[in-house]
Amino acid sequence: MTMLVAFAPSDHQPARWVTFGSCVVVVAWVGTSLVFSLYLTSIADYGSIFGALASVVVALTYLYIASAAVLVGAQLDALVRERVADQGQSEPATVAA
Numbered sequence: 001m002t003m004l005v006a007f008a009p010s011d012h013q014p015a016r017w018v019t020f021g022s023c024v025v026v027v028a029w030v031g032t033s034l035v036f037s038l039y040l041t042s043i044a045d046y047g048s049i050f051g052a053l054a055s056v057v058v059a060l061t062y063l064y065i066a067s068a069a070v071l072v073g074a075q076l077d078a079l080v081r082e083r084v085a086d087q088g089q090s091e092p093a094t095v096a097a
Contacts, residue, residue: 021077028069036062 040046046054
């Protein structure tokens with residue numbers, strides 16, 4: 001996630017291994033994956049509604065949810081960089097691993 005957030009924007013940013021946005025992405029991705037899995041096993045019955053296309057519908061829905069988590073994390077990283085730039089610091093503080 002960190003590499004995606006570092007290299008995907010049009011302006012090149014230095015890569016940090018752990019950022020606030022990448023931590024949010026990982027937590028949101030795992031959380032939404034667990035909730036979506038629970039929903040699929042206990043509530044939804046895509047097989048009877050969509051038939052043979054059920055796996056395609058499920059895969060596209062999962063990719064939509066995962067991409068939303070990535071976009072939220074990237075937006076949080078952009079907000080952190082903006083706040084740090086407004087305060088006059090050169091770079092955001094990194095988390096020691």
